[in-house]
Amino acid sequence: MxxxxxxxxxxxxxxxxxxxxxxxxxxxxxxxxxxxxxxxxxxxxxxxxxxxxxxxxxxxxxxxxxxxxxxxxxEAFMDLSGTGVEHRDSEGKLQKYAYAADCPKGSHGDESRKDFGLKWKPSIHMPRSAxxxxxxxxxxxxxxxxxxxxxxxxxxxxxxxxxxxxxxxxxxxxxxxxxxxxxxxxxxxxxxxxxxxxxxxxxxxxxxxxxxxxxxxxx
Incomplete structure (x- = not known):
């Protein structure tokens, strides 16, 4: 396999x-x-x-x-390590990565990202760990x-x-x-x-x- x-x-x-x-x-x-x-x-x-x-x-x-x-x-993603921004999943668990698919354009999550000056990384750059x-x-x-x-x-x-x-x-x-x-x-x-x-x-x-x-x- x-x-x-x-x-x-x-x-x-x-x-x-x-x-x-x-x-x-x-x-x-x-x-x-x-x-x-x-x-x-x-x-x-x-x-x-x-x-x-x-x-x-x-x-x-x-x-x-x-x-x-x-x-x-x-997929398009973001590594939040060192950004000072916390992201939690639906169960409230703290997550290292955020994903653009969860934050469609114009959504609260996407607008919050902009407020912090954060950018999504293209999917081609995603490592296996993410x-x-x-x-x-x-x-x-x-x-x-x-x-x-x-x-x-x-x-x-x-x-x-x-x-x-x-x-x-x-x-x-x-x-x-x-x-x-x-x-x-x-x-x-x-x-x-x-x-x-x-x-x-x-x-x-x-x-x-x-x-x-x-x-x-x-x-």
Whole structure:
């Protein structure tokens, strides 16, 4: 069993903490894997045989690890050591670190941070010791982004409104964009918010990493 870091933005961290997110999709960058995926779905008719197969790459070359491996979450954070500022969790325990996902823009916590002149450190700079969420990989596969099912789209961290059953993207204490009864549509908005305008239409091959929370979340 190995451990690797993985980055999530604040809204996705919150979704993990609340038990709404149990999958993540990341673009496949290896041309070898993309070529094999294209071959196995019939898009390379001039190729009659190709080895190794796609499952071999899934089993050996996923950059996020293999089933049973663990991912420690990197998120925007703050080390309060030496600042003179105290931060306590929901149980009143004194904490060394504060996390931006817990203090959305405009919240009391974020305004208090500004009052003390403190700044969030980007997630890429988080050390292992500051990570509060540990995930375990349960499944891995490669598929086209647009092939996502309605069930899986909801597992990407969408919020379902209890009154209407419609899906939205939750950012802090606010909803981003619109609402839809189709979770795939809402996930496409989320993907473009993270990856840029037009990125959904490109329909890239993606790693689908399913996980469960080992520590730090609702799971």
């Amino acid at each position: 190995k451990e690797r870091p993985i980055l999530f933005n604040g809204s996705m961290v919150k979704a993990i903490l609340e038990g709404r997110k149990t999958q993540t999709r990341r673009v496949v960058k290896s041309t070898l894997i993309i070529d094999q995926a294209e071959f196995e779905c019939g898009n390379r008719p001039h190729v009659t045989r190709s080895e190794p197969n796609l499952q071999h790459y899934v089993d050996t070359d996923c950059p996020y690890g293999q089933i049973g491996d663990r991912l420690w979450v990197r 990570s509060r969420i540990l995930l375990e990989i349960t499944k891995i596969r490669v598929e086209r982004l647009n092939s996502i099912s309605r069930i899986d789209a909801a597992k990407e961290g969408l919020h379902q409104l209890p009154a209407t059953g419609r899906y939205v993207i939750n950012k802090g204490d606010q909803y981003f964009g619109g609402a839809s009864s189709n979770p795939i549509e809402v996930f496409s908005w989320l993907w473009e918010d993270i990856s840029g305008s037009g990125s959904w239409g490109k329909n890239p091959w993606v790693w689908v990493v399913e996980f469960k929370v080992v520590s730090g979340g609702a799971g």
